[in-house]
Amino acid sequence: xxxxxxxxxxxxxxxxxxxxxxxxxxxxxxxxxxxxxxxxxxxxxxxxxxxxxxxxxxxxxxxxxxxxxxxxxxxxxxxxxxxxxxxxxxxxxxxxxxxxxxxxxxxxxxxxxxxxxxxxxxxxxxxxxxxxxxxxxxxxxxxxxxxxxxxxxxxxxxxxxxxxxxxxxxxxxxxxxxxxxxxxxxxxxxxxxxxxxxxxxxxxxxxxxxxxxxxxxxxxxxxxxxxxxxxxxxxxxxxxxxxxxxxxxxxxxxxxxxxxxxxxxxxxxxxxxxxxxxxxxxx
Numbered sequence: 001x002x003x004x005x006x007x008x009x010x011x012x013x014x015x016x017x018x019x020x021x022x023x024x025x026x027x028x029x030x031x032x033x034x035x036x037x038x039x040x041x042x043x044x045x046x047x048x049x050x051x052x053x054x055x056x057x058x059x060x061x062x063x064x065x066x067x068x069x070x071x072x073x074x075x076x077x078x079x080x081x082x083x084x085x086x087x088x089x090x091x092x093x094x095x096x097x098x099x100x101x102x103x104x105x106x107x108x109x110x111x112x113x114x115x116x117x118x119x120x121x122x123x124x125x126x127x128x129x130x131x132x133x134x135x136x137x138x139x140x141x142x143x144x145x146x147x148x149x150x151x152x153x154x155x156x157x158x159x160x161x162x163x164x165x166x167x168x169x170x171x172x173x174x175x176x177x178x179x180x181x182x183x184x185x186x187x188x189x190x191x192x193x194x195x196x197x198x199x200x201x202x203x204x205x206x207x208x209x210x211x212x213x214x215x216x217x218x219x220x221x222x223x224x225x226x227x228x229x230x231x232x233x234x235x236x237x238x239x240x241x242x243x244x245x246x247x248x249x250x251x252x253x254x255x256x257x258x259x260x261x262x263x264x265x266x267x268x269x270x271x272x273x274x275x276x277x278x279x280x281x282x283x
Contacts, residue, residue, distance in 0.1 A: 001033035001219075003191040004184070005059075005066065008040045009051035013058045015241040016195070016226045018260035021064045023223045024193050026277035033191045037066035039074060039082045042179045045171065047084070058243045062253045063274035081187070083179050090174050093182050093212055094167060097137060098129055102211065103167065105133035118163030135168040137208065144203035149221035151196065156203030165204050177201060181208040189218060196222045226263045 005024045007017060025035055037059075041047035056071040069081040078085050097103045105127030106118075113119060118136070129135040139159045147153050158165065167178035184192060184205075199222045206217055226241070246256055254271035261268040266280055 001031060001191045002036055002188050003028040003033040003193050004036040004038050004187070004189050006038040006040050007055050008043065009048060009055055010043060010046040011051060013055050013243045015260045015263055018062065018243065018257060019223065019226055019264040020195060021062070022257065022261055022277045025064055025274060027221065027281045028191060028193055029278045030281035031191065034067035036068040036187060036189065037071070037081060038069070038183060040179070042083045042174045042176065044173055054244065061247065062257065083183070086183070089186065090179060090182060094135065097211065102138050103129050103135050105129045106136045107133055117161065120163055123164060131172065132170060134166045134170050136164040136166050137211065139164050139207060144206045146202065146206065146217060146220060148199070149219060151199060151222050154202065156200065158204035158207050161200060162204060165208065177204055177208060181205045181212060184218060185209055185212055185214045191219050191221070193221045193223065195225045197225060198222065224264050226260065
């Protein structure tokens with residue numbers, strides 16, 4: 001099996017990212033999966049080279065070593081696992097969907113479409129996908145059912161959740177839903193381990209993957225999050241949980257990993273290294 005660790009370089013890593021790394025390397029490898037590193041810098045406005053450099057340094061310091069696309073592959077320049085270096089693939093896949101009549105242009109904005117579910121206002125306006133427009137894929141009604149390894153049986157209807165999903169925004173950025181679906185297909189990811197804040201995205205990504213030609217679904221596992229409050233997860237602005245801040249305070253990598261594991265409710269009683277996280281999930 002192959003899983004992936006896929007951070008976005010839009011800020012510095014914090015304990016929530018370490019929790020995901022613990023599950024990816026620990027839970028993934030306990031199930032026999034290799035780990036691929038992917039840098040998800042599809043958001044050109046928010047991604048920064050210094051954040052990418054920092055996350056690579058943090059992974060090295062923590063000791064989380066990917067089996068495919070090691071950190072040195074990204075430091076060398078062009079890398080096939082960095083999303084900003086994969087635009088030709090996204091262009092080609094979008095063109096295939098356009099050729100099948102599945103994509104249309106959308107001029108709606110958040111001001112005209114304030115709700116989470118897109119109304120479909122531009123569905124029948126005949127706008128061709130192009131600059132200055134969002135590109136949306138037509139999603140017909142229908143349930144997607146999957147058994148999440150950690151959350152149990154799930155049923156989602158993407159058309160009811162979000163309406164026709166955007167694959168490119170008005171600024172020309174490929175969306176997370178699209179690039180994650182394309183990359184997971186072409187990189188051969190068959191075990192997707194991520195936080196429960198992304199559980200609701202799963203049905204639409206399963207649907208997109210099928211439209212892209214994926215045969216057979218990936219296995220999904222959505223783990224618990226480290227919360228800032230009862231209703232708010234940690235963000236990259238929470239400096240008190242940032243890896244670089246903790247390191248500057250004298251924390252060891254082993255202490256950071258153990259603290260993240262305990263914050264996520266995992267049964268950890270002592271500091272542990274990245275190579276030891278698989279022990280948490282061996283049983």
